[in-house]
Amino acid sequence: MHQPAPDNPIDALIAQKGILLADGATGTNLFAMGLESGEAPELWNEDAPEKIEALHQGFVDAGADIILTNSFGGTRHRLKLHNAQDRVFELNRKAAEIACRVAGMAERRVIVAGSVGPTGELLVPLGALTYEEAVEAFAEQMEGLKAGGAEVAWIETMSAPDEIRAAAEAAIRVGLPYTYTGSFDTAGRTMMGLAPKDIHAIVDDLPQAPVAVGANCGVGAPDILASLLDMTEARPHATVVVKGNCGIPEFRGTEVHYSGTPELMSDYVRLAVDAGARIIGGCCGTSFAHLAAMRTALDEHQPTGARPDIDEIVARVGPLRNRPAAHSGAGSATRRSRRSRTGDH
Numbered sequence: 591m592h593q594p595a596p597d598n599p600i601d602a603l604i605a606q607k608g609i610l611l612a613d614g615a616t617g618t619n620l621f622a623m624g625l626e627s628g629e630a631p632e633l634w635n636e637d638a639p640e641k642i643e644a645l646h647q648g649f650v651d652a653g654a655d656i657i658l659t660n661s662f663g664g665t666r667h668r669l670k671l672h673n674a675q676d677r678v679f680e681l682n683r684k685a686a687e688i689a690c691r692v693a694g695m696a697e698r699r700v701i702v703a704g705s706v707g708p709t710g711e712l713l714v715p716l717g718a719l720t721y722e723e724a725v726e727a728f729a730e731q732m733e734g735l736k737a738g739g740a741e742v743a744w745i746e747t748m749s750a751p752d753e754i755r756a757a758a759e760a761a762i763r764v765g766l767p768y769t770y771t772g773s774f775d776t777a778g779r780t781m782m783g784l785a786p787k788d789i790h791a792i793v794d795d796l797p798q799a800p801v802a803v804g805a806n807c808g809v810g811a812p813d814i815l816a817s818l819l820d821m822t823e824a825r826p827h828a829t830v831v832v833k834g835n836c837g838i839p840e841f842r843g844t845e846v847h848y849s850g851t852p853e854l855m856s857d858y859v860r861l862a863v864d865a866g867a868r869i870i871g872g873c874c875g876t877s878f879a880h881l882a883a884m885r886t887a888l889d890e891h892q893p894t895g896a897r898p899d900i901d902e903i904v905a906r907v908g909p910l911r912n913r914p915a916a917h918s919g920a921g922s923a924t925r926r927s928r929r930s931r932t933g934d935h
Contacts, residue, residue, distance in 0.1 A: 598767045599701045599741045600801045603655060604829065604868055606699075611888055612656040612833055612871025613649035614881045616705075618848070620645065620660075630672040632664050635684040642685070646692040648878040650700055653885030656869065657693060657700060658744055661685040661735060662707040665727045667719075671710075679734040686738025703744035704735030704766070706757055713752050721756055728760035736766055745770035746833070747807050749780040751792045762798045769800055769869075771831055773807040774817045778915035785915040786820035790828055804831030807873045809911045810838045811850065811858040815865060815903045816914045822866030822897075829868045834858060836875030838911070848875025852883035857906050859887040861898050 603610055620631050623641045634642055642660045649657055664682045666675040674681065686704055693700040709727055711719040732743050743761040745768060748754045754770050761768035772780045772789055779785050784792075789803050805817045814834035821830050837850025850858075855872060862870045870888065872880055904910065 597741075598801050599699075600656075600767070600769070600829070600869070603699055603701060607655065609863060609867070609888060610655040610701075610869045611653055611881070611885055612703075612831070612869055613646075613654040613658055614652075614872035614876030614878070615836070615874050616645065616658065616660060616662065618875050619648070619877065630663060630669065630674065631660055632662075632669065632681045632685065633672065633674065635660055635681050635688060639684070639688050642688045643692055646689050649881055650692055650696050652878045652881035654871070654881060655698075655700060656703050656871070657689050658703050658705040658746075659685040659689045659735060659738075659740055660705070661731070662705045662746070663710075664706070664731045664734070665709050666730060667709040667711050667727055668707070678730050679737070682731050682734030683738035686735045686740040690739035701742065702740050703742045703769070704732065704740030706731060706735075706743055706745045707747050708749065708753055713750060713756075721752060724753060724756035725760050725763070728757045729763050732760055732764040732766055736764055740766070742766060742801060743768040747771070747773045749773060749784070750782040751784055751788075754792050755796070758793045758796055758800065762796060767801045768798075769802040769804075769831060771804045771806040771833065774805055774813065774915065775808045776912070778813070778816065778912045786817040787824040787915070789821055790825045802829040802831045802869055804833070804867070804869070806831070806833035806871075807835060810835055811854060811861075811907045812903050812910045813912055815858065815861050815898070815907070816900055816910060818862060818865045818867055819897070819900070820915060826866065830866060831869040831871075832862050832867045833869075833871040833873045834862075835873045836877070836880055839874065850875060850880065852880050854907055855880045856883045856887035859884045860891045861903055861906060863888070863891055863893055864896065864898050866897070 669675045689702045743766040745757040808814045836848040839846045
């Protein structure tokens with residue numbers, strides 16, 4: 591039996607606005623501000639807070655209802671790569687404080703969600719990290735986020751069901767409402783074989799239900815919309831999040847550019863609304879200009895009540911890069927995440 595979540599700002603704002611717009615890319619925009627490849631964005635919470643503030647301000651100005659803290663790699667396991675494993679609490683607290691300062695200046699309600707990415711480690715039996723160690727690491731990060739004012743634990747870009755559970759358990763322990771999203775980037779499933787339709791059930795036996803679940807990152811708008819159809823069909827009354835990449839990454843020399851235009855991202859928003867998403871945002875490559883176009887599309891869209899199908903999605907936003915999960919095998923449980931150290935969340 592699920593207990594009610596702690597004070598839950600997301601449900602309250604959905605009740606007021608219907609559908610919420612989450613922010614766009616962190617990594618893409620910080621690279622444009624001078625972050626070097628391989629550098630930890632979280633260190634900028636102390637070393638360049640004015641740039642993190644500008645990132646959040648850009649998304650608030652573009653119309654975001656939810657902004658994510660600059661803390662995606664904020665567990666001790668990720669920070670250890672930069673000899674910052676002893677600074678978990680401080681770096682996460684500062685991440686939340688910077689976002690809260692920007693949200694507090696907005697003329698409308700803006701929710702601050704504490705971004706929590708994967709540890710980068712494989713859990714037992716595939717790796718050395720135990721489940722309890724994962725819970726401890728996530729709880730340590732979330733204590734810092736909560737102390738800085740984050741209102742929700744936003745668990746994202748996950749592949750392994752047991753890591754999602756560990757992060758959810760940490761949020762419950764710390765006393766934060768939580769959301770979680772998987773990255774369905776491998777034959778329509780996560781790298782660890784989780785299908786979109788199965789995302790809901792991972793925490794069914796925990797004492798507190800998530801505020802929302804869904805998908806982020808992945809391989810472009812058409813694929814994440816295919817995942818969305820599976821998730822909303824599996825549990826039509828769940829609050830489902832999609833935070834899709836802005837098109838497909840293309841290398842131009844050594845630089846990565848994303849193919850998505852503001853027009854494509856606007857049509858992605860309309861399709862996401864019609865497919866049942868209640869929180870829609872952008873991931874890798876999504877700029878302030880993209881998000882502003884998405885805000886306009888969301889405000890102007892009149893839902894017809896008709897759910898799109900795969901054919902309509904392909905006709906409007908392009909071909910799928912992967913077959914949908916329903917048409918693919920179980921996926922691999924042993925491939926290590928290819929996700930970049932900085933992520934883009």
